[in-house]
Amino acid sequence: MAVKVVEDWLNACSGCEISILNIGDPLLDLLPQLEFVHITALVDHKFFGQLGDGATMEIPEAVVGIVSGGVRNEEQKHELEEIRKKVQFLISLGSCACYGGVPAQANMWKNDEVFEKVFRNCLTTDSAPNPEDPNVPKWTPTCAAVDEVVKVDIAIPGCPPHPDWIADAVLALLSGKTAWSLPERSVCDTCPVIREQKSGGGPVKRWLQNMEFNPEEGLEKMRCINEQGFLCMGPVTLAGCNGKAGVPRCIQARTPCRGCFGPIRKGARPMVEMMGALTSVGLDPKSLVDRRAMMNRYIGGHGFLTVIPARPAK
């Protein structure tokens, strides 16, 4: 018997859903085991009846609920609460759902300031009052992670999450397990670069030049990015972006990690810990430009990013 699944995106970019489709050949074996009673991306089930005449949002009952995206408006909040009522296991898929994600950088401003910019201060926009209509859901006070609103049973972080883990978590549920989580390891634990526990010292370099490496050689011959003097969030970021095998994906591109899988464990303080990691290789963490947003890029929910006082005029 196929297991009933409800899937939907909230404040999301659809990247998580594409990652589901990127499971690859195992997808075709997995699909018949799942019965998607709702998935906006793929199936034409409607919330207000197939003829659009329902008065309230109807979410079908299901064993598994999967939501991507954080919570940014009242309608998303309502839908999430309805899904929670109808499913046995709720999976938060991706870093927006788990931590607020990139859009939670908006939490550094008051909502009014964001609307002021978007509707009255963009070069090509004909200045207008904020849209207001029963069909335009109001913003919630912050861009929140899913578990700030409802209880989450399984978190699959990542931006996007790796297809290996999506398949793994779903298969775990199908086999009767009730819990699943990624092992608590850091990106550095899965990164093959050379580490000597020291750098050239001085300020943290901006990413205005490429890493030093020989392209004909593997990563195991490249010096650690932090030790080359750049910011790499590997030390404080949960491993797994590479799936079950392979090297961290950003490092594979010879680019630094920016923390898309979020903290290694609950209760971690990635910014504080990352400042320590930079200090430990002899870099000056205070020299890092745009430190707060840089170190909390994917995790601005849960109060990690909040409104800062306006910068003094120059």
Added chain:
Amino acid sequence: MGKVINIQPVTRIEGHAKVSITLDDAGNVADTKLYVQTLRGFEKFCEGRPVEEMPRTVCHICGICPWAHHLASAKATDACYGVTPPPAAVKLRRLMQSVAYVSDKILNFYFLAAPDFVIGPDADYSVRNVIGIVQAAPEIAKKVVHMRHLGAQIIEGFAGRAIHPTFAVPGGVSKPMTETERQKMLPLAKELLEFSQFSMKFAKENVFPKYLNAIKTIGVIKVGYLGTVTADGALDFYDGKLRLMKPDGAYDDFTYEQYADYLGEWVEPWSYQKFPYAKKWGKLNMSLDNPVGVYRTNTLSRINVADKMATPLAQAEFEEFRAAFGRPAHFTLLYHYARLIELLQCAETAVQLLEDKEITSTDIRVPITPRAARGIGCVEAPRGTLIHDYECDENGLITKVNLIVGTTHNNAAMNMSVNQAAKALIHEGKYDQGILNKVEMAIRAYDP
């Protein structure tokens, strides 16, 4: 006032939307609206970020076309810092873009659009989807999944991430391609090209002929078009001049720097999504009889504004298409046909780039120094022209951002197409699930 039909959510598209159709007392369509209810505020929260971090931040605008945003942003950051990437870097950017777009077009055609055509627009919703396709055409489904996997393999094997890339940086790219990598990728790209040819043939033989009537009726509107062409008028996804075509086919060409002279964005109180319009044509009017300022982007639009395609197989299909439907072609469902012509160009471009040995040059990034400046970068995303316009201070921190992106351009046109489809299909209060799905098909053509 009669009843309101709420189609929510609009499904098999790549974002949030809903449609409301208001019927009058006689049961005929009085009004329709397509609502896009999400707003994230990128233009605000990018303020203060370092310019060089932008390409890997704004790619998160869209998880379906992250490479398009990534590259438009990289071009805007090149311009902010006043640098020109070396030729190999441009080739590598173009290669990644081409392969990513092949995957995107395959996804749209087979997973999102095909259920309407292969299973049928009136089929029950429980089978009118990709799972239905897997059952109805298992061999093709298998191939599609394999091809998408192949595309991801090419991109991830080289540039690490297929979704939300980090590869393009101001001044170039983060790593060169080795000869070994080139040789490994070339046959994979050739496989993608073969499948693209198969897809075109399959659609022309098995899909489009059956739906000629639907093509001529569903969502048809007569508006303008925007796209990017090279100096000699060929369709280009990565670089060129912008071409804005009026509904009658007359057009203006302009540079990225001039975009704000031609385009404006209107705000309606009932939508977070703005309504870009051609402001040189007058004040926006979305009426079916007398639209003003409305233009479209995405596949059909590019095929309309281009004088020719950039590659031979795509060119042959383009000629056949234009002979059959003219210039500009206005039928909305032709977006699907145009998408497959573009699929061929993307696959051919990927093969061409991989056959060019210069792509393995190690000269891939020029040195950069932050400065106060403005930089505008544009590319053609699968869903339309992306305009990324940044200003930064002397320390290279962003002070202002203006974005006009893919599907947003089509907001006014999609609203019109929904209106046209609903009015053409719903009379005297009679409608069923099939009819409501056909209204959605008018939206799906735009692949929003």
